[in-house]
Amino acid sequence: MALLVQKFGGTSVGSAERIRAVADHVAKTRAAGHDVVVVVSAMGQFTDDLIRLAEEVTATHTAREMDMLLTAGERISMALVSMALSAVGVESASFTGSQAGIITDTTHRRAKILEMRPDRVREALADGLVPVVAGFQGVSTERDITTLGRGGSDVTAVALAAALGADVCEIYTDVTGVFSADPRVVPSAQRLNRISFDEMMEIAATGGRVLMLRSVEFARRHHVDLHVRSSFTWEPGTWIVEEDPTMEEAIVSAITDDTSESKVTVSGVPDRPGVAAALFRELADAGVNVDMIVQNTSAHAVTDITFTVAKTDREAALEACRRVQPRVGAETVSSDDDIGRVSIIGAGMKSSPGVTALMFETLSAHDINIEMISTSSIRISCVVRANKVAEAVGHLHRAFGLDGP
């Protein structure tokens, strides 16, 4: 007998029919002898509807009240899932984030979990009930309702799994798992049966849409095995687990793509200490999250600094750069939206020379120019023209043998 946390996303509880399907699945899991804790998101587009309604009322949205508003969504889905469970003979009780003891800091809209006190969830389990917990929400140390930000329901599920010592945290969604590339870009993409946390973090960080980086990080830190799977087909999906040193690892597991970023270039910068520090301090103070950074070592007295930011942060980034421009003596500040990033990810890369070369050769053979490069021990990312991204992913997928047998 195992303890499973089963998290259902917005599409998985998107209609009365989907909610009944979820209840059936939970009932089957129970019939197989397991204990289950359910975590739910708001139904389908309900959260977006609430945001639209708030915009109709006023343009200014106090963060505390937005949290109060948005948490209505999970409240509705958790009550409905709990009723659907009763209807199939499974006793359950729903709990808000607050009732489930999810204590957060006071940062509304993107609160961080400070402490888990899931006493009522434990009691419900001990009483033979299925606790149904609202994802995405908690209660602050000031007793105000908070939300955990994007991907917050996954974080709730992982945090509960960690606090309860669950055997696995199952993330049910509308895809059947994590793929070797985005199947919309590469039709021959294969589902991965098993990948490591490190690989999944790189995938999430470079454009994978299935899981947010934050919940994967949380799961890794708390040693919670994840199983990403479909609530439409219910077939086994992708396990995300600790790296097993006895297993041979795929050299490259997945190719990811991301066209959500802009490139910002500060050129003609004097090549002296403190320039980069001044620039990135200004960006940090402006709340801009910088992703890739490239600075060429310079044979001359001047150099260029290029970095990528989310397109939504582009204007703030340009303003910050222009503020710092006179101080560091840069010549120009410019940006480019028409870029995309292609990344190859694989834990086996660490012990396999030649991966970088094969990536560059593949892109070059297809006349795809590389504008920026950045690497980690298990990832290589290249920035290319946006209109070349899909093509690049396809060629790399084939070159690294991911197209399948």
Next chain:
Amino acid sequence: MALLVQKFGGTSVGSAERIRAVADHVAKTRAAGHDVVVVVSAMGQFTDDLIRLAEEVTATHTAREMDMLLTAGERISMALVSMALSAVGVESASFTGSQAGIITDTTHRRAKILEMRPDRVREALADGLVPVVAGFQGVSTERDITTLGRGGSDVTAVALAAALGADVCEIYTDVTGVFSADPRVVPSAQRLNRISFDEMMEIAATGGRVLMLRSVEFARRHHVDLHVRSSFTWEPGTWIVEEDPTMEEAIVSAITDDTSESKVTVSGVPDRPGVAAALFRELADAGVNVDMIVQNTSAHAVTDITFTVAKTDREAALEACRRVQPRVGAETVSSDDDIGRVSIIGAGMKSSPGVTALMFETLSAHDINIEMISTSSIRISCVVRANKVAEAVGHLHRAFGLDGP
């Protein structure tokens, strides 16, 4: 400077535009130097939508989960009202029933308030904020979310007004006050500027739709003056206050009508002690709320017992009567849906003989047959054929001089 509790019903917060109008009104009240606590219902038909959604999911609705579901409605409207207040420069903070310290018993769907601990509401007032409190909801002594049943938001407002020692509890709705009759039935009906709690309780109990009996009772017990008024015209409405013995009272203030009930007759009952007790115990145990009861004193050995119940309780009432029928030796049990009740209400009735006679004469003059009569010290009710109700109300309204100058 006064402290006002302002309660806004479903139509008053039914759209983004109505919510902005509410915020403007609260801002004006503040600008006039008053402190305000806002209590809100769910938007328009939102609660009904949630109930429909629950019915789509399953036919069985656990009461605890229905409460969890339905309380999402006020959560949405309170957050939106609070944001609208920010937009017009009024600082506010929203509170759920639980956060506002509304402690109830554990009866889901129609919980009773056991205790008010509105510490956070008081703190918010002391900090110069407008607290915006969710109506209709509380938290039980078992820490579960509860709802207060029909008219629950009014109860929340009155209970808060009592606990905070507010000067008045304003109930904003889609009508401009309490009328001398239902304006849809009697177009010449006049708005009452001021009536006593006793009169309002009789009006609520006999078909008045503006306030529920329960909140009026609560207000009377806790000496909270009520002011029922419109959130569309914002004009002064009807004050419901303690009876002022120095004022001359209207003999008849209002005529009410109610066609929501059925008449049940148990006939041929032996006229001996214990029969009525056995019958009404059985009805009480079946959860049937009996309204009017008439038993004729009998010159013979048998008598008839007739009572009215809500049409929705008719079947349960008939079953209860049939269960008890052999035991008490009654001849027949029957019911009649085509009845209606007409009532005249007035605190001045106590000291004015002739009111009963005028009522009966008026009905008789228009060939309206009286099937049942029941009276209190300030009310006379007659059951007549359902299709005669509107006509009866009109004639009585005129006969008692309520048509206005």
